[in-house]
Amino acid sequence: MAHHHHHDHNDLPDDGSLSKIKIAFFINLVFSAIELVGGLYTNSVAIISDALHDLGDSLSLGAAWYFQKLSMKGRDRKFSYGYRRFSVLGALINSIILIVGSTIILSEAIPRLINPQQPDAEGMIYFAIGGIAANGLAAWKLHGGSSINQKAVYLHLLEDVLGWVATLIAAITLYYFDFPRVDPILAMGIATFILYNVVKNLKEAVRIIMQGTPYKVDLKRIHDKLESLEGVKSTHDCHTWTMDGNYNILSIHLVVEPYKSLDDLSDIKQQAKDLLKEEHIDHATIEFETEEEDCEPC
Incomplete structure (x- = not known):
């Protein structure tokens, strides 16, 4: 009886996901920069918090793009199991950046909750519409992908779209009603939501590094x-x-x-x-x- 051994170590062939992640990365990065300037211009900590969140997403997209490309190399003498573990390193770096950014936002938002400042509601509306469009376009580019990385990033960007919808609702509220505290409340909500998800990602990253049993394995x-x-x-x-x-x-x-x-x-x-x-x-x-x-x- 003949037995043939097939060892294919290029486990992540390019199915088009690499170029899609690249496009989504540039869309997110450019809008994050515009958004940060806009948040400072409109005096909105909610938009600044979303800008830092989107910047973290851009880093995640950049890491996904880089590691997707790197993982195609398969194993070599330096890494006998291939380069997949580098994605965990990217997750740790991104998590640290998001924690620092969220902490800064909370430190800015809490004083504004005590002494509220009136942001530019009209400017917030424009940026919220831009945020829905930019993140929606990036999410659409990644929709229906076969890559696990691509699916995970798509879900993250979809969350961002929903966050911008919330910002738009808050901006419209500010435009018609004198309730400036809605801006720091929204910023604190976004920062808390980010921190919650970052902690979950960090726990998973630590579990992987410590070589814990995978969740799906019984x-x-x-x-x-x-x-x-x-x-x-x-x-x-x-x-x-x-x-x-x-x-x-x-x-x-x-x-x-x-x-x-x-x-x-x-x-x-x-x-x-x-x-x-x-x-x-x-x-x-x-x-x-x-x-x-x-x-x-x-």
């Missing part, structure tokens, strides 16, 4: 499925981790019946890998043992 089910294979008596010494939250790796020892031929073992391994694919495992290393062997677990 170890008990994996053991049960593998032990149901003909010729497999038991399983142990199972380790699983993720490179970037999406690409999951597993190593495991299978105790098999003695006197199995190489062809038999190859069939068992292929069946095991097919089962592991169903359990969100993208790369598996399987070691065979007999009951008589002494295993030294890692």
Whole structure:
């Protein structure tokens, strides 16, 4: 029986997502700069907070663009598992920037809540409409993508569109009613929302770096499925981790019946890998043992 080994390490082929992320990055970056100037001009901390949020999104898009391109290199001598883990580094950098920006916004918004200042409501309306258009265009460019990075960024940009809708409602309120506190209240709401999501992202990044078990992976089910294979008596010494939250790796020892031929073992391994694919495992290393062997677990 002939067995052919196929090792394809370029796991993220360019399906057009790279150019779409690039376009969305430039749209967001240009509008963030315009928005920051506009926020200072209109004296609106809500718009300034959204500008910093959009700047963080631009950095996320830039990182996604860079790492999408970098990940296409696959593995090499420097990084035997490829370059996927760099996306986690990008997430950490972006999270730190967003935390600093949100803290600055809160420090500006709280005093304005106590001593309110009247922002330029008409200017806020124009920028809110611009924000809906710019973020909506960037989100539209990323809609329907097959890349996981692309889908995640699309959802983030969609949240930004909803944030601008809220800013537009606040601006219209300011235009018709004398209620200047709505601006810092909105800014604090946006900053708090950002911080909440940043903390979630940081927890996930730390979990990945510490090589925690991926959320989608059920170890008990994996053991049960593998032990149901003909010729497999038991399983142990199972380790699983993720490179970037999406690409999951597993190593495991299978105790098999003695006197199995190489062809038999190859069939068992292929069946095991097919089962592991169903359990969100993208790369598996399987070691065979007999009951008589002494295993030294890692």
